[in-house]
Amino acid sequence: MSKLLAVGTVAFDAIETPFGKTDKVLGGAGTYIALAASHFPSVKTAIVSVVGGDFPEKHLQLLRNKKIDTSAIEIIPNGKTFFWSGKYHNDLNTRDTLATELNVLADFQPKVPEDFKDADLVMLGNLHPLVQLSVLDQLEKKPKLVVLDTMNYWMNNAWEDLQKIIRKVDVITINDEEARQLTQEYSLLKAARIIHKMGPKYVVIKKGENGALLFEDDQVFFAPALPLEEVFDPTGAGDTFAGGFVGFLAQTKDISFDNMKKAVIYGSTLASFCVEKFGTERMEILTQKEVERRLNVFKKLTHFDIDLD
């Protein structure tokens, strides 16, 4: 078994898309990451997070049913769970945030469980860089790989702390606009090169429906997003991608560039399911058979055969 430590929000989301809207449903980066990673049988995942007394036991039970360790999801009985509400525009590529209530997240002090202080891989989901740093500080053994996800909000509001955590990680996952903002470079090739210099050996640039790029120095790999009939709700797709990526690496215990390519494909595959229904609905019922079938579709989508010297 590999141990995967995931830190990230476990939250309520209220989502509106052109196809409908939800009341408060289960959400949060930590949730999506762990649900994606739960598809790898020899990976034991623990989520470090915090929720309020209003968080239903059934959500925690759902995670535990997927063999996810929820013991480090702290419950603050008289606090309220982090809540995000957003409305997607017609193209589903852009959205307005309608509400962000930090609630218990405002004073979140992450506590890494004893038996995950020697985690093999660490996935730092999008959170304040100081929270991400605190998780690394609590480890007793250097993990094989630390993956960081972050977003433009921290570039605008916690630049110095963000630089500190970026220096300490092996992989960063970031979307194209954020990569441009972080580096002031429009070309993603150049942006990746600058980010390498900030610390991470591997850079993953996510382009939503236009796929993802993986960089290691001068090597580049591209994975498309699967063309879908209908994108129903993009919420959680990026976190699902990250969870699939890191879950695959934990499962295979191989962090070579060649294996990271496959990890990107797994991440894209899982994300392609995530967007098919509202919130976590699709991920809750996703089977291994479905994943394998879609990996085959991915292969057909991208493989060609040109003989060259």
Next chain:
Amino acid sequence: MSKLLAVGTVAFDAIETPFGKTDKVLGGAGTYIALAASHFPSVKTAIVSVVGGDFPEKHLQLLRNKKIDTSAIEIIPNGKTFFWSGKYHNDLNTRDTLATELNVLADFQPKVPEDFKDADLVMLGNLHPLVQLSVLDQLEKKPKLVVLDTMNYWMNNAWEDLQKIIRKVDVITINDEEARQLTQEYSLLKAARIIHKMGPKYVVIKKGENGALLFEDDQVFFAPALPLEEVFDPTGAGDTFAGGFVGFLAQTKDISFDNMKKAVIYGSTLASFCVEKFGTERMEILTQKEVERRLNVFKKLTHFDIDLD
């Protein structure tokens, strides 16, 4: 030898990008298509087009030096050559048209040369659908493959004629926004299905820097655009893609879906060179060795190895 008949503008362009601007330089869909197709040694390409007396002999000589048959580029001595001028925005994905002077193109009556009335492949570059129809009407033998390129302008201004030509072609190349406009469907999968019903057996949807999709019924293939350090000038990239696509098919004489995948990769590869300099500059000096090297980069960019049943 395969015979490729290309109809399309041979023109003057004046281009402004964030990196500089040009005076009137050689441009036009027919020019870019033929320059791209000239990379395939066993393909004989003829351009059907029209220019004015102001069109310099050196431009025609340049095409002839690439073994392109220019005998069907009609010269109207007292007419002026078609002129387009545009300014690209900072992201290079959008542009403003500053001037469009149809000139000799306004009364263009295409004349297919005798020895290309039995062309093996026909590439109908972006022009009025009636001009494209007239080219097909002049053929004496059904070509192995007819490829159509068009744009939103004709959807807005010549809908009925556009439908007629779409019904008669085997392949359509079109960009993502145009596919959506043509079908009123946002999902490109659904859009491709509707376009299939309009006539074309194969649909190629170009997404600029986000690659291209090839559809045949339920089969889909995706080719990324090569991530580049710098896109200098996108003018002609779509036509170069089309020329590389059809040139490869003419060279290999194989119009199976598997071979079309390779054709899409060749088209993307050639287009990735086109944008590196202003206008046709890069295509004029491009060598076979450079093309092969970049095909290898493409292969590395997209290939992964996941064993599945």
